[in-house]
Amino acid sequence: MPEVDLVVIGTGPGGEALANRAASAGLEVVAVEKHLVGGECPYYGCIPTKVMVRGSDVLAESRRAGELAGDVTLEPSWSPVARRVSEATADWDDSVAVKRLEDAGAVVHHGVGRLDGPRRVVVTLPDGSEVAYTARRGVVLNPGTRPAEPPVDGLAGTPYWTNRDAVRATSVPATLVVVGGGPIGCELAQVFARFGARVTVVQHADRLLERDEPEASALLEQVFVREGIRVLTGSELASVAYADGGFTLGLSDGTTLTAERLLVGAGRRPNLDDLGLESVGLDPRSVGVDERMRAGDGLWVIGDVAGHGAFTHLSMYQSAVAARDILGEEGPTAEYHAVPHTTFTDPEVAGVGLTEAAARDQGIDVRVGQTDLAASSRGYTHGPGAEGLIKVVEDAGSGVLVGACVVGPYGGEILSMLTLAVHARIPVATLRSMIYAYPTFHRAVESALADL
Ligand SMILES: Cc1cc2nc3c(=O)[nH]c(=O)nc-3n(C[C@H](O)[C@H](O)[C@H](O)COP(=O)(O)OP(=O)(O)OC[C@H]3O[C@@H](n4cnc5c(N)ncnc54)[C@H](O)[C@@H]3O)c2cc1C
Numbered sequence: 001m002p003e004v005d006l007v008v009i010g011t012g013p014g015g016e017a018l019a020n021r022a023a024s025a026g027l028e029v030v031a032v033e034k035h036l037v038g039g040e041c042p043y044y045g046c047i048p049t050k051v052m053v054r055g056s057d058v059l060a061e062s063r064r065a066g067e068l069a070g071d072v073t074l075e076p077s078w079s080p081v082a083r084r085v086s087e088a089t090a091d092w093d094d095s096v097a098v099k100r101l102e103d104a105g106a107v108v109h110h111g112v113g114r115l116d117g118p119r120r121v122v123v124t125l126p127d128g129s130e131v132a133y134t135a136r137r138g139v140v141l142n143p144g145t146r147p148a149e150p151p152v153d154g155l156a157g158t159p160y161w162t163n164r165d166a167v168r169a170t171s172v173p174a175t176l177v178v179v180g181g182g183p184i185g186c187e188l189a190q191v192f193a194r195f196g197a198r199v200t201v202v203q204h205a206d207r208l209l210e211r212d213e214p215e216a217s218a219l220l221e222q223v224f225v226r227e228g229i230r231v232l233t234g235s236e237l238a239s240v241a242y243a244d245g246g247f248t249l250g251l252s253d254g255t256t257l258t259a260e261r262l263l264v265g266a267g268r269r270p271n272l273d274d275l276g277l278e279s280v281g282l283d284p285r286s287v288g289v290d291e292r293m294r295a296g297d298g299l300w301v302i303g304d305v306a307g308h309g310a311f312t313h314l315s316m317y318q319s320a321v322a323a324r325d326i327l328g329e330e331g332p333t334a335e336y337h338a339v340p341h342t343t344f345t346d347p348e349v350a351g352v353g354l355t356e357a358a359a360r361d362q363g364i365d366v367r368v369g370q371t372d373l374a375a376s377s378r379g380y381t382h383g384p385g386a387e388g389l390i391k392v393v394e395d396a397g398s399g400v401l402v403g404a405c406v407v408g409p410y411g412g413e414i415l416s417m418l419t420l421a422v423h424a425r426i427p428v429a430t431l432r433s434m435i436y437a438y439p440t441f442h443r444a445v446e447s448a449l450a451d452l
């Protein structure tokens, strides 16, 4: 059995970076990937969807132009979007990423990896043959998630879309039902609606983006409805039938919908079930990971399955933490009090740290401040498309922000200073003493702080 230093099973953004870094540091590294090196983000997630969002934002801006700069006529076309997605994903080809790893000195197997006891990995190659490795330093698991299939009558076996199909779309459906009003559902619903699809969002929770502040959900729903998207909250998909190129969908409240396409974005399932975790005494349903990303002796788990949020920046952050541990380098261990996120709808919905409700649940003595972005000087000069808000959540006891939410144009960018404030526990008094450039969107942070 070949002996190497490190085996990485699953090369999402974090696993790829870790394999690269460990190989560049001189370790003998084997990276095992059953699909595409780089994982969901570059091929089916962040990158292609943000290319799609960019196209739909240009359409929205062109529709605002009449009020701002004169009439433009823009005939929406999906072709440039499909072409840019195809370029961005290199037509779903990972040769460049594989070469990057190989150039760093790693061995890359396209195959399925699984643990076979402590520090042992078996790889099943595409031809069915197996190769086994012993890993002196250990094994890193970065297997990610797959789209969850809700247990709905008739759904299995129908040609419904997940994000993986939606990013490969070559045309815009006339009618689309989106099941799930989380980040995937919201981003893609708005994209397809702006390109001309009649879109209905069926959201089980009582609001869109249920993990964000309720004020953010309410504002986004208003925008969706104004743009012609039908939003059905508190509503669950109960049955699915597919015939003659169309879907008939039954909802829990008795409503029936028909659509050319059905997109399911109803959460994710961790790819932990067939990884051989039992062979190292772990339960695939509850893998605990410490602050060095260790799940056991010589075993590190990073990315979405580590349970602290499903974001590329977290996968990369955890990758760096685990790499330091593996390479014996000094450096900070993992902390999660200031995890940021941005949902790239228009307006963007961004958040960091705790929501007001989560902070109250933790028993924190909470003070909140909020301001209307459209009413700020920059909101006024920006004109149409400036809807937004900034909400800050303070721990009144310690006088620091524990969370913040920004909705608005460039909401994810405005969030950056609030991420720093929460991360570094900068006193609110210090934030209030700062000078905020006029008339920027981020200047509204000062108004939100004044409202505390
Ligand atoms: C539509 C969509 C949009 C998104 N947009 C954003 C965004 O804008 N910003 C953001 O931060 N995040 C976004 N995300 C989330 C982001 O894609 C993930 O958080 C990110 O990919 C990190 O995941 P990961 O590192 O856990 O692994 P993944 O990227 O899921 O990759 C895991 C890899 O492991 C492989 N694998 C699994 N099991 C095995 C095995 N046994 N053997 C070999 N290989 C295996 C898989 O094939 C896969 O390539 C989005 C996700 C989706 C679906």
Ligand SMILES: NC(=O)c1ccc[n+]([C@@H]2O[C@H](COP(=O)([O-])OP(=O)(O)OC[C@H]3O[C@@H](n4cnc5c(N)ncnc54)[C@H](O)[C@@H]3O)[C@@H](O)[C@H]2O)c1
Pocket: 150, 179, 180, 181, 182, 183, 184, 185, 187, 202, 203, 204, 205, 209, 210, 235, 236, 237, 265, 266, 267, 268, 309, 310, 311, 341, 342, 343, 344
């Ligand atoms: N911009 C970003 O950072 C970005 C974008 C997309 C995805 N992501 C990541 O990917 C993860 C997965 O996204 P997601 O949107 O699939 O998941 P999610 O879990 O965040 O949202 C899914 C939603 O679907 C609803 N739902 C579940 N079953 C349903 C049913 N049967 N009928 C109707 N509604 C149902 C739930 O109420 C929930 O609000 C996100 O949590 C996020 O971490 C990030």
